[in-house]
Amino acid sequence: MSTTLPHDATSATEAGPTVAAPPGSVAETLQPILRRLLGPRLPVQVRAWDSSVVGPPSSPTTVVVDSPDALRRMLWAPGELGLVRAYVAGDLHLEGDVFDLLQVRDAMADPLEHVEVGLGLKDIPELFRAARSLGAVGRPLPPPREEARLKGRRHSPARDRAAIAHHYDVGNDFYRLVLGPSLTYSCAHWPTPHSTLEEAQAAKYELVCTKLGVRPGMRLLDIGCGWGGMALHAAEHHGAQVVGITLSKEQRQLATERAAAAGLSGRIEFRQQDYRDIHDGPFDVVSSIGMFEHVGEARTAEYMDDVYALVRPGGRLLNHAISRPPGPSAISDRSFIGRYVFPDGELMEVGKTVSAMQAAGFEVRDVESLREHYALTLRAWVTNLEANWDEAVRLVGEGRTRVWLLYMAASAVNFEQGRTSIHQVLGVRAHPDGRSDMPATRRELLGL
Numbered sequence: 001m002s003t004t005l006p007h008d009a010t011s012a013t014e015a016g017p018t019v020a021a022p023p024g025s026v027a028e029t030l031q032p033i034l035r036r037l038l039g040p041r042l043p044v045q046v047r048a049w050d051s052s053v054v055g056p057p058s059s060p061t062t063v064v065v066d067s068p069d070a071l072r073r074m075l076w077a078p079g080e081l082g083l084v085r086a087y088v089a090g091d092l093h094l095e096g097d098v099f100d101l102l103q104v105r106d107a108m109a110d111p112l113e114h115v116e117v118g119l120g121l122k123d124i125p126e127l128f129r130a131a132r133s134l135g136a137v138g139r140p141l142p143p144p145r146e147e148a149r150l151k152g153r154r155h156s157p158a159r160d161r162a163a164i165a166h167h168y169d170v171g172n173d174f175y176r177l178v179l180g181p182s183l184t185y186s187c188a189h190w191p192t193p194h195s196t197l198e199e200a201q202a203a204k205y206e207l208v209c210t211k212l213g214v215r216p217g218m219r220l221l222d223i224g225c226g227w228g229g230m231a232l233h234a235a236e237h238h239g240a241q242v243v244g245i246t247l248s249k250e251q252r253q254l255a256t257e258r259a260a261a262a263g264l265s266g267r268i269e270f271r272q273q274d275y276r277d278i279h280d281g282p283f284d285v286v287s288s289i290g291m292f293e294h295v296g297e298a299r300t301a302e303y304m305d306d307v308y309a310l311v312r313p314g315g316r317l318l319n320h321a322i323s324r325p326p327g328p329s330a331i332s333d334r335s336f337i338g339r340y341v342f343p344d345g346e347l348m349e350v351g352k353t354v355s356a357m358q359a360a361g362f363e364v365r366d367v368e369s370l371r372e373h374y375a376l377t378l379r380a381w382v383t384n385l386e387a388n389w390d391e392a393v394r395l396v397g398e399g400r401t402r403v404w405l406l407y408m409a410a411s412a413v414n415f416e417q418g419r420t421s422i423h424q425v426l427g428v429r430a431h432p433d434g435r436s437d438m439p440a441t442r443r444e445l446l447g448l
Contacts, residue, residue, distance in 0.1 A: 019045070025052030029130050030065070036123050044101065061096035068136035075131050076140040077334075078124060084336040087406070088144040088399045098382075098409045146399045148343040155296040155344065157274050163294065163344045164247040172227070172254045174395045177388040178381050178404065183227035183254070186290035186320065187374040187422050197380045200373075205233035208287055210447050211366065211426050212316050213439075214238040218284040221245070221310060223275050224291025228255030228268070234287075235259075235267040243283070245273040275303065281310035285317070292321035292353070296346050297329040300353075304360035311429045314437040317362060319425045322374075323350040341407045350423045362427030365438055366445060371421040378412035 021027035026048035034046055034054065045055035045062045055062075065071075070091035074082035086092045094101055131137050143149075148166045152159040172183075179185055180197050188200030189207050208230065214220060216239030222230045225244030228251075234240040246252050252272045259268045286307055295303045307317055324347040331338040331345045338345070348356075354364050385392060385405055392401045414420045428436045439445045 019053055019055060019057055021054040022052050026050045026065075026134060027052035027054040029133055030054075030071075033071075033123070033127055033130050036126070059096075060100040061094060061098075063092060063101075064095060065092045067091045068131070068134050069141055071127065071131040071134065071136040072138055072141055075124065075127050075137070078127065079334070080336055081334050081339065084340065084406075085141075085143055085147070088146055088340065088402055089141075090398060093402075098405060099413070102410060102413050143339075144399050146397075146403055147339050150343050155299050157276065159344065160274070160294065161247050163342075165249075166343055167341065170396050170400065172250055174392060175227070177392055177395070178385050178408075180380075180384060182229055183258075184229040185226050187370050188377040188380075189370060190373050190376050193376065197377070197384075200377065200380075201229065202233065204373075205230055206237070207446075208289065208318055208320065208424070209234055209238050209240075211424070211445060212285040212287060212318050214240050214285060217241065219243070219282075221278070221281075221283040221286045223286065223288040223307070224294070225251070225255060225270060226290070227251050228258050228270060230287055230289055231255070231268045231270070232258060232262060232264060235264045236262065240267070242268045243280075244268065244270045245275065245278065246270070247272065247274060275306060278306075278310060282312035282315065283310055284312060284315050286311055286315070287318050287320070289318075289320040290322075292319055293342065293345050293347060296344065297348060297352070300348065300356045301359065304356050304362070308360040308362060308429060313429055313431040314435065315429050316438075317357070317427045317429075319353060319357065319427070320422070321353065321425075322347050322420055322422045323353065324420050325349065326351075337407065340403045347420065350421070350425070353423070353425055357425060357427045361429060363430055363436060364425060364427045365436070366424075366426040366442065368424045369421055370424065371415050371418065374422050375412050375415035378408050378415065382408050382412065 021031050027046065030046070030048060031054055034042060038044065042055040043059070045053060045057065045059040047053045047062055047064045049066055049068070069089070070086035073085045073089070073091060076082065077085060128137065148163070150159050150162050175185065176183060182198050182201040184201040187204065188197060189204035190200040191203050195203070212220070214234050218240050220234050220240040220242045222242060222244040225231055225246050228244060231242040231244040235242050244255060246255070249272055252270050255270045259265050259270065288307070311317060326349050329346040329348050331342060331347070333339065333343070350367065354367065357364055382405065385401070385408065389401065411420070415422070428438055430436045
């Protein structure tokens with residue numbers, strides 16, 4: 001996911017009157033840098049560590065620069081990475097609603113369509129002068145411990161395991177706070193905007209099972225099974241025999257416990273396994289929900305070939321994944337998302353996903369966007385996190401909790417603004433004689 005923020009908010013020229021920084025204050029010294037970073041008229045109020053303030057008094061959000069270390073981090077990593085390091089480390093923080101801050105993003109000088117945002121290399125001399133006058137010049141500070149630094153070949157099995165562990169093995173109790181009782185970490189399907197998160201997640205699993213045509217006794221492979229939500233739903237409500245795979249040790253352990261508690265251990269097997277190591281096909285149907293983002297464009301053909309080989313003739317694959325407009329698929333390793341959230345993550349344009357499935361031999365029969373549904377899902381997760389903030393900090397620390405708040409709120413806005421989307425792509429492996437065993441109409445496919 002990108003951390004790009006909306007650009008339909010109040011423009012810089014409409015930001016309103018600005019409080020003048022007191023002469024000789026930290027805010028006065030920072031003012032030229034802030035104008036480069038946020039635009040000629042500051043869209044938000046900024047308060048420095050000496051309590052001096054600059055910016056519009058009507059701003060719904062205040063950016064608080066708590067320490068000169070924030071400048072040092074930006075000096076050594078100008079752009080998004082330096083700002084995020086300061087935020088995660090606690091060198092600056094936000095007061096007010098995070099969504100209010102995101103809504104003034106259009107007032108910034110750089111529209112955040114690029115990886116490098118805010119200050120750039122050209123601004124280093126001015127930033128250095130301000131930092132030196134405030135005693136903030138020094139050696140680079142170590143990155144916050146929440147920052148990922150992966151080693152090895154990109155999307156090799158070992159590096160993929162490390163990337164998954166960075167994001168998912170932070171504690172099941174933390175994820176339960178954010179995701180709610182369903183422990184479902186993917187886009188829900190909201191029957192109405194007023195449905196509960198649990199209802200919407202159950203509706204998503206039912207939608208997937210319906211599209212796959214899951215029936216009693218069918219063998220289902222769930223690639224990237226998470227904490228077992230899809231497997232539990234398919235086994236309990238459709239009588240499937242399920243194999244769920246994940247690279248996360250903590251996910252597999254809890255998913256196995258959930259299956260036992262539901263009395264479904266005989267119908268479900270959870271494995272800590274890479275998709276490249278599955279050799280016990282064929283399966284009647286395959287679901288991949290929120291996992292494809294970790295495959296990588298360079299390995300997409302291999303992934304689709306592997307999945308195709310695991311599906312029997314007449315069997316179906318449903319690929320549920322975040323997508324993006326045409327452009328580079330890889331998330332920059334100098335971005336907030338690349339360093340702190342989804343290291344090595346890649347978002348494919350949906351047309352490439354369709355082409356890759358068909359190149360592997362699948363016949364694509366249905367494509368559906370759930371973009372608005374993911375915005376609702378993310379906002380529900382933000383509400384959960386904010387309601388349980390103190391407990392989240394106790395479980396994973398202030399830095400990681402801050403990461404999650406910013407990541408989920410920015411992602412919600414991205415989906416609302418159409419900067420990212422999410423698609424369910426349904427494909428079938430036809431019989432040698434061309435039969436697909438698919439319903440004749442979409443209404444039949446969806447059971448309408």
